[in-house]
Amino acid sequence: QAEKDGLSGIRYFDTAVLDELTRELHIEKELQEALTDFSFDLNFQPQYDAKEQKLRGIEALVRWKGQDGIPISPLEFIPIAEKNGSMVSIGGWVVEESIRTFSIWKKKYDLNLILSINISSGQYREDGFTERLLGILKKYGINPEELELEVTESVLFEDFRTAVEKMSVLKDYGIRIALDDFGTGYSSLSYLKGLPVNTLKIDKELTDGILKDLNTGIMTESVIAMAKKMGFETIAEGVETKEQLIRLKELGCDYIQGYLLGRPMSGEDIEQLLK
Ligand code: C2E
Ligand code: MG
Ligand code: MG
Ligand code: MG
Numbered sequence: 001q002a003e004k005d006g007l008s009g010i011r012y013f014d015t016a017v018l019d020e021l022t023r024e025l026h027i028e029k030e031l032q033e034a035l036t037d038f039s040f041d042l043n044f045q046p047q048y049d050a051k052e053q054k055l056r057g058i059e060a061l062v063r064w065k066g067q068d069g070i071p072i073s074p075l076e077f078i079p080i081a082e083k084n085g086s087m088v089s090i091g092g093w094v095v096e097e098s099i100r101t102f103s104i105w106k107k108k109y110d111l112n113l114i115l116s117i118n119i120s121s122g123q124y125r126e127d128g129f130t131e132r133l134l135g136i137l138k139k140y141g142i143n144p145e146e147l148e149l150e151v152t153e154s155v156l157f158e159d160f161r162t163a164v165e166k167m168s169v170l171k172d173y174g175i176r177i178a179l180d181d182f183g184t185g186y187s188s189l190s191y192l193k194g195l196p197v198n199t200l201k202i203d204k205e206l207t208d209g210i211l212k213d214l215n216t217g218i219m220t221e222s223v224i225a226m227a228k229k230m231g232f233e234t235i236a237e238g239v240e241t242k243e244q245l246i247r248l249k250e251l252g253c254d255y256i257q258g259y260l261l262g263r264p265m266s267g268e269d270i271e272q273l274l275k
Contacts, residue, residue, distance in 0.1 A: 057114030204238025
């Protein structure tokens with residue numbers, strides 16, 4: 001098309017790319033407004049023991065609706081917020097709000113559970129992250145041992161040593177660390193050795209393929225076996241069928257999270273479950 005119009009250098013006019021850019025700009029603009037009145041929300045998804053299906057903890061997941069009231073997935077807006085620097089304040093809100101809410105439930109229902117919070121790499125790298133976190137825990141009376149931070153391996157990319165040192169400090173305080181989405185991306189086995197993390201979260205991609213694809217099955221089996229020997233706990237993400245649950249249990253996976261046992265839900269709904 002463009003060639004015909006004589007636009008040299010541009011070989012074709014890709015409307016999909018333009019649509020994507022327009023959407024990104026739109027989200028960026030709405031995010032800025034959302035930041036002033038903090039129109040974010042939290043959902044919570046339960047994590048269960050694979051054997052007895054006892055509640056282990058809950059993962060806080062951020063929710064956001066655009067001005068038209070249509071939810072925008074964190075998978076879409078978080079990368080944009082990371083790029084323009086607003087993820088640090090959104091993430092800061094998630095941390096305080098989820099700990100505050102968790103502390104209310106803890107007192108009300110005398111809970112002994114873990115609160116999992118996803119931490120973006122920009123947020124993790126911020127100076128004073130650990131100190132602020134410890135301050136918030138203290139403010140709401142939550143023990144460091146009750147908190148698990150979910151980070152992806154992307155926190156390790158920029159400056160591996162500094163990132164690991166930070167993990168060690170967090171771990172020394174008793175805060176738990178989970179490596180999220182494990183088994184995708186570059187997940188190399190060599191860096192895992194000696195990493196101060198408590199938990200490996202086996203990505204949904206592995207869970208999905210566990211019974212469908214021979215190699216994925218082999219990989220998941222190996223990851224769980226290795227994690228066990230290295231002393232990491234394992235949580236499988238995105239478990240949707242009973243067959244997957246049975247297989248994961250056979251392989252020795254410790255915990256299960258997914259639509260089969262519980263979807264992400266509002267605070268009111270999770271309270272019904274905690275009662
Ligand atoms: P994640 O931490 O790996 O969370 C799991 C995602 O899978 C969640 O999507 C959850 O709703 C979804 N999920 C759970 N079980 C199932 C299942 O059985 N089937 C299917 N199809 N999906 C399932 P969600 O809430 O859209 O979040 C996507 C990602 O966005 C998260 O992946 C996490 O990386 C990021 N995220 C979400 N909330 C936060 C947050 O508060 N802070 C940061 N930094 N990242 C967040
Ligand atoms: Mg997570
Ligand atoms: Mg995950
Ligand atoms: Mg995932």
